[in-house]
Amino acid sequence: MQKTTKLAIFFDLDDTLYNHLVPFRDGVREVLGLTENAVNIADLFHRVRHHSDLLWPKYLQGELELEETRLLRMELAFAEFGLDLNREMAAEVQAAYIDRQYKIKLIDGVLPQLQRFISGGHTVGIITNGPEDHQMKKIRALGVDKLIPEDRIFISDAVGIAKPDPEIFAYVNRKTETTPEHCLYIGDTWGNDVVGALEAGWKVCWYNPRDRQPLTDHVPSYTFTTYDEFKELPIL
């Protein structure tokens, strides 16, 4: 007998639907004129994200403005690599990075998977952390807004709850009339995506293209490193 269970499949945005490193790498190289091997750009970006995560609660609590938060994370991360950015340069790097984020492309192999789930009648959506306008612009740049209706796109600043709080997944369940046991979340970040969704009772596909190590004892339902691998997973 054919399986008829319909699933709800939600994707993370940054580093799951597109490669977040590309706009950062290209923006930094352009502004600072760095040669390819001058600095390990992936490590630098990792530190930018780290400082961003540390500073974000201050932005959310109104202690820091958004632009100040964004520049500060650049200054702190670049300083760790011996690159002292003054405020003006940090703003230039940030502007070049933002500009490129609105010209991003889907990771190879993502589009057929979105189409496969949508044509199969499954509920498909996005859950992403960040400012509403900024995240929506990236979703539009990817063309994903043409595939996924707006009421299935959940952005933390709009919802008022952010990953890894399991409450955001519970909120999505209520809004989409889905149940945790039929929900699958696909994301790249251990704490926010894997832990958050598992704690909400969802199944989780961990996208791990950079060979990161688990940070807790949680066990993702599936792990994949490319969308070629993903399409072979027995998730349906």
Ligand SMILES: [Mg+2]
């Ligand atoms: Mg991500």
